[in-house]
Amino acid sequence: MAGTANLPASKSESNRALLLQRLAGGGHLTHLSEANDTVLMERLLTQAATTDLLDAEDAGTVMRFMTAYLAVTGWRGTLTGAARMKQRPIAILVEGLQALGADISYAEKEGYPPLHFEGRALTPAAGQAELRVRGDISSQYISALLMIGPTLPGGLRLRLTGEIGSRPYIDMTLNLMRHFGATAEAGPEESVVVQPGGYRPADYEVEGDWSAASYWYALVALAPAGSAITLPKLRPVSWQGDHVIQYIMKGLGVATEFLPAGAGVHLTQVPLAPAELLTQPFDFTDCPDLAQTVAVVAAALGVPLRLAGLHSLRIKETDRIAAIQAELRKLGADMPEVAPGIFEIQSTDFQVGNQEIATYEDHRMAMAFAPLAMRGPLRVQHPQVVRKSYPSFWHELARVGVVLP
Numbered sequence: 001m002a003g004t005a006n007l008p009a010s011k012s013e014s015n016r017a018l019l020l021q022r023l024a025g026g027g028h029l030t031h032l033s034e035a036n037d038t039v040l041m042e043r044l045l046t047q048a049a050t051t052d053l054l055d056a057e058d059a060g061t062v063m064r065f066m067t068a069y070l071a072v073t074g075w076r077g078t079l080t081g082a083a084r085m086k087q088r089p090i091a092i093l094v095e096g097l098q099a100l101g102a103d104i105s106y107a108e109k110e111g112y113p114p115l116h117f118e119g120r121a122l123t124p125a126a127g128q129a130e131l132r133v134r135g136d137i138s139s140q141y142i143s144a145l146l147m148i149g150p151t152l153p154g155g156l157r158l159r160l161t162g163e164i165g166s167r168p169y170i171d172m173t174l175n176l177m178r179h180f181g182a183t184a185e186a187g188p189e190e191s192v193v194v195q196p197g198g199y200r201p202a203d204y205e206v207e208g209d210w211s212a213a214s215y216w217y218a219l220v221a222l223a224p225a226g227s228a229i230t231l232p233k234l235r236p237v238s239w240q241g242d243h244v245i246q247y248i249m250k251g252l253g254v255a256t257e258f259l260p261a262g263a264g265v266h267l268t269q270v271p272l273a274p275a276e277l278l279t280q281p282f283d284f285t286d287c288p289d290l291a292q293t294v295a296v297v298a299a300a301l302g303v304p305l306r307l308a309g310l311h312s313l314r315i316k317e318t319d320r321i322a323a324i325q326a327e328l329r330k331l332g333a334d335m336p337e338v339a340p341g342i343f344e345i346q347s348t349d350f351q352v353g354n355q356e357i358a359t360y361e362d363h364r365m366a367m368a369f370a371p372l373a374m375r376g377p378l379r380v381q382h383p384q385v386v387r388k389s390y391p392s393f394w395h396e397l398a399r400v401g402v403v404l405p
């Protein structure tokens with residue numbers, strides 16, 4: 001396998017940039033993602049002006065970022081989502097907004113979407129608003145609150161509690177907020193301080209999506225000797241925490257070379273790291289979206305990798321821990337919990353041979369298992385799930401000669 005594969009633009013950057021552009025009242029965004037999650041974000045921001053029913057479908061960032069935006073703009077109506085979204089908790093964000101004066105209630109189950117907004121503008125007490133927010137469920141609540149911080153009369157101070165997961169996404173939020181003219185800094189004792197003063201219009205070019213790049217790393221890791229792939233539009237200095245895939249995959253047989261002038265990366269094959277390095281537990285707390293990719297590659301290579309920091313996977317598009325386990329079992333591998341919070345890839349009789357991989361309405365299940373096509377015939381159910389983050393995924397695979405039945 002060899003060639004160039006186009007990545008989608010980062011959906012995390014795109015969805016933040018769209019919200020910040022709206023709050024700033026301008027700025028030109030280039031290379032926005034074509035993913036459904038981003039198309040949806042853009043559509044809901046526009047529709048909010050004319051409708052009282054919005055549907056965030058299965059997009060976590062859209063549900064959480066729109067909740068904060070609708071609260072700060074005094075919108076009146078109901079924000080709903082797909083069946084799975086109604087099982088993804090949102091109380092931490094709602095309680096934070098309620099403490100700032102929002103009138104939001106639960107239209108169905110307490111603590112979960114859909115949400116009803118009464119249309120009352122936020123009325124934080126005079127001075128800087130201060131909230132304590134748990135950081136161990138989803139960083140998206142924190143990003144959502146931070147992004148409306150500059151629009152509050154006294155700004156906002158968040159004190160984060162518990163073990164903070166997905167921290168690079170909070171840093172990405174702060175970086176993009178500063179790009180749009182806000183003053184926002186992480187301070188001592190897990191506090192984050194956002195000064196009042198709003199945003200200024202700014203232009204921004206979205207980087208390629210490093211989470212999507214992970215599937216190409218997996219393909220190179222599992223491809224015949226001599227395979228290589230070029231991925232344009234990735235930068236050596238990235239705001240996306242998932243750029244750590246370049247270090248993780250170095251151990252699993254893929255080297256990354258950055259092309260001159262920010263033109264992207266070139267992936268080639270290298271020998272696996274020594275076994276003793278590969279059996280150290282790898283912590284996915286900061287990069288949960290990479291866990292499925294890495295689990296599948298390790299299983300296919302027969303590496304008894306240990307994975308930690310997976311708890312947030314249970315409340316994403318599906319229970320991703322259960323989904324990985326069930327699908328690996330079809331292939332002669334498994335990922336049991338061998339100690340509290342530590343999962344181990346066990347791969348005794350790994351074979352790819354016409355299995356049907358279920359995808360659980362989760363784009364990352366489809367894309368993480370697809371690279372196994374390098375090792376034998378394999379079917380992926382409901383391939384259209386990739387539209388959430390990478391609509392052209394199957395097309396790009398076909399362009400380098402990888403076609404699943």
Ligand SMILES: O=C(O)C1=C[C@@H](OP(=O)(O)O)[C@@H](O)[C@H](O)C1
Nearest residue numbers: 012061138139140166169289312
């Ligand atoms: O802020 C973001 O753009 C995201 C944060 C992460 O979610 P959690 O903070 O819920 O772990 C990640 O899994 C998701 O795909 C995108």
Ligand SMILES: C=C(OP(=O)(O)O)C(=O)O
Nearest residue numbers: 058059060061289316317
């Ligand atoms: C978890 C994800 O998305 P979200 O939480 O935005 O739905 C993801 O893309 O893997």
